[in-house]
Amino acid sequence: MKKILVVDNHPVMLKFMSNLLEKKGHQVLTALDGLSALDILKTNIPDVIFADLVMPNISGEKLCRIVRSKPELKEVFLVILSALAVEDETNLLDYDADAFIAKGPFDKMGDHIFTILEQLDTVRPHEMPKEILGRKNLYGRQITKELLASKNHFEATLNNISEGILELTAEFKIIYANPAAVSIIGIPEETLLSKDFTKLFIEKHQNKIKGLLNFQKETQRMVTHDASFEINNNQVMLNIIPIKNDVHKSILIILKNITSQKQIEAQLQHAQRMEAIGTLAAGVAHEINNPISGIIGYAEILKDLNQEQPAEKDIINRIIKEADRIAEIVKNLLSFARNRHEEKNPANIKDILSSTLGLIEKRLIKDGIQLSVDVPDSLPDIKVRSHEIQQVFLNILNNAHYGLKQKPLELSGEKFLNIKCEIKEVEGRNFIRTTIYDSGTGIPKNILNKICDPFFSTKPPGKGTGLGLSISHGIVNNHKGKLLFEALEGKYTKFMVDLPIDAVQS
């Protein structure tokens, strides 16, 4: 006795197969389409599956592929039973099925089915000849052949557009996904099909998605740019189109990936913020500088007057020291905000990097961090203020070092820090891009847009001033370059310093 699953959208076929196979003592399960077949396969592992090809809700072809992709169904003997077997032979043999039977009069079909089931007891599946049984005496049907051609045409279109296209049942189960949708969602097609669409989203968004899918069920709905959802770390716009005819209801979803668009917008917003903060900082710094000079000046006078009183002199020295500290902070703040008019000189990034690394390399090695540096000798010189660029690199490297050290041992795996330089063209201009990548603690998403703000720091008090990155940002900007970064919390941080090459000529 075998357990046999028959999948066909025509009840006559299911009835015939049940009668035929049950008479021989087999246990027969039936399904009217690919989706219900997958449901059955969740709890049943049949010995044999007979599947039609043309079916609603997940075609036979897809069903075959899904069955073949599941380890628990590896041993299932898969037979395609289709009228298409007559018309589309070449494609048919591409399917990963074990046998093919062309639909024909029941007597012939019955014979072929028994032939296969008998062979199954004696021959190993993969030793069976790959041929279509029952093709003889059946006329070729030009009509369906042409239908297939137009189907292939649509498929080519769907396979190559950049929007993701999904079709869902009225219960939101995915029954079709084009390659773009698969890549946006990041789950292989075999696993994606028959999955609940709403489950692709994070839990707190699932109800919202359900609401959108349910809403009236009649009209088309858009989820636009401003209210985009997140799937697989991608920001997506949704276009939800209910499709209704007398036979079945389904929902068509068009997914548009707007992640990079969003990133560019975020960068722009960030740049505007930096500019506003810079203006404010410059104003504040300027206003503070004058009174600080006054305080230090008057303190010096007091010191002169109190040369003979050690206790008073000590207090005055402290006033001067603290005031100097304020002056230093203000100076740093100004370098974030202001373009210094110091001369820029041609220098090589490689030299700047190696002198920076000279300052920190020993500490990195001591903490077991693997350092890899990939800087080609061929990079052209660029006009920079070397000590400023060195300060930028040192800031980033110090942060990387800190992040690598902070990462808990059990999570850290290998600690590595990669530095790479390359020439990059951005908007028609050539830059030298220095990428500094570390496998440290990363940066939480919610503070990602704050890390360049002055006085923003995640380090404990006394460990950081919160000025390192804001100063770096200012320096790179003053060099007409760009400081870019991306990070994944707990995984990595990547900083990119883009410095223009054409600055040498200007």
Added chain:
Amino acid sequence: MNSKKISEKLGLEEDEYLELVELFIETSKSDLKNLQSAINNKNIEMISGIAHSLKGAAINLGLDDYLELAKSIEKTTRDGKLEETAKTAEIFQEKLDNSGSF
């Protein structure tokens, strides 16, 4: 048409065969309704799908009259002659309605 003869030819018991034919007629009645609205909406893909399904079952059961009608529906649809498709569908429908006792 002789059901006994066909069932013998197909290697089925006569009552089993009749049961299958009855199922075919029932299914086809609802298929025809869908076909009708597909024709009204000029939904070529759906017409072809239904015709394909009708054709398959007609071949299985050796029902040559129905087979010819289903083929004709497919062909006229492909040729863009939906009026003829509609006529053929009507003939199909009448045949189903009169098939009561087979």
